[in-house]
Amino acid sequence: MMVPAALLLLGALTAVLAPRLLARADWADREPVVALWVWQCVVAAVLLCCALSMTLSAAAAWQAVRGHVFGSAPRAVVEAYALGAAGPWAAATAVALACGGLWSAAMLVREVSRAHFRRRRRRAELLVRAPLLPGEEPTPGQLVVLEGERPDAWWLPGVAPRLVVTTAALRRLKGRRLDAVLAHEEGHAQARHDWLLHCSAALANGFPRVPVFAAFRAEMHHLVELAADDMASRRFGRLTTALALVELNEDRGVFGPSPAPQAHVQQRVHRLLAPPDRLTAARRLRLTAAAALVPVVPLLVAFVPALRVLGWGVFRE
Incomplete structure (x- = not known):
């Protein structure tokens, strides 16, 4: 039975080669939303390869699983997968996966x-620093102003998500620049970037030696910021958004002689001030469609024996 092995090989090749190919792409920073979609499709394809290989290996190893997986399939389809010819490795592969x-x-x-836990702790700290009035209930998207000497703004997700900004940020950022910072944080919330970061961190921490998962986490942290910058700049302009980033981070040593700890902020400002040319709508559509087909490949590999049998039977009839 070669299909589970072929799926594992396909998953391994995707996990090794996809990060290298995407690292060479010159369009990711120009189209961060498309790049986020491509990365999600690649990781989904790797996980799908493992899941399908596990299912077929388990079906080959145990009759009970085979009955559930191929219960309504024609006998010719079951025979095409050669489940009875699987060696002792099938059970080990299924258990490992x-x-x-x-x-x-x-x-x-x-x-x-x-x-x-972090959200609960920050929410408790928020209630201490900005307590609710008697009878007041937190409302989703509510803007909370905190007394603080450091200019900052962040989105606190949860059941009742809140947008938090410090008084130092209000004093430093005026007019549209403050609106751009708030729009950036709202962009994270609308796109649910927190879930992308959670999933990428879970895979990278669980499998630190798998290149695609480590690259997935790094790129998610990078691309979600670019995507939120673009959402803010579409509403308030690139120059306004860049100036807001500068004013918000100038006291943190980001733009000094050694800005290594947060060099991404400097790169984001340069990108906003000198925006790269966007891809054409047709090319964005092609990339989106091509990425959507990546998880389809493992399905085609898994169903090749069944498609051969069913297709040949239809042709004979």
């Missing part, structure tokens, strides 16, 4: 739990 899936789920639960 199942353990990997459980480990991934555990890492995601841990990441989400940690994020939930």
Whole structure:
């Protein structure tokens, strides 16, 4: 039975080659939303390869699983997969992949739990620093102003998400520049970037030696900021958004002689001031469609034996 092995090989090649190919692409920073979609499709393809290989290996190893997977399939289809010819490796492969899936789920639960704990702690601190009035209930999207000497703004997700800004930011940012910063944070919330960061962190922490997962986490942190910058700049202009970033971060040493810890802020400002040419709508559509087809490849590989049998039967009839 070669299909599970072919799926594992396809997943391994995708995990190794996809980050290298995407690193060479010159359009990712120009189209961060498309790049986010491409990365999600690539990671979904890798996970789908593992899930399909686990399912077919389990079907080959255990009759009970085979009955559930191929219960309504014609006998010719079952024979095409040569399930009875599988060696002892089928059970080991299924168990190993199942353990990997459980480990991934555990890492995601841990990441989400940690994020939930951090949100609860920050929400408790927020209530201490900005208590609600008697009878007042927190409303989703409510703007909260905190007394603070450091200019800052952030989005606090949760059941009742809030947009938080410090008084130092209000004093420093005026008019449209403040609106641009708030629009940037609202862009993160509307696109649910927090879930992308949670999933990428869970996979990278659970499988640190898998190149695609490590690159996925790094690119998510980079691309979500570019995407939020673009959302703000479309509403308030690139120059306004760039100046807002400068004023918000100038006291943090970002633009000094050694801006290494937060060099991405400087790169974001340069990108806003000298925007690269966007791809044409046709090319964006082609990239989006091509990325959507990447997870389809494992499905085609998994269903090749069945398609051959069914297609040949239809042709004979």
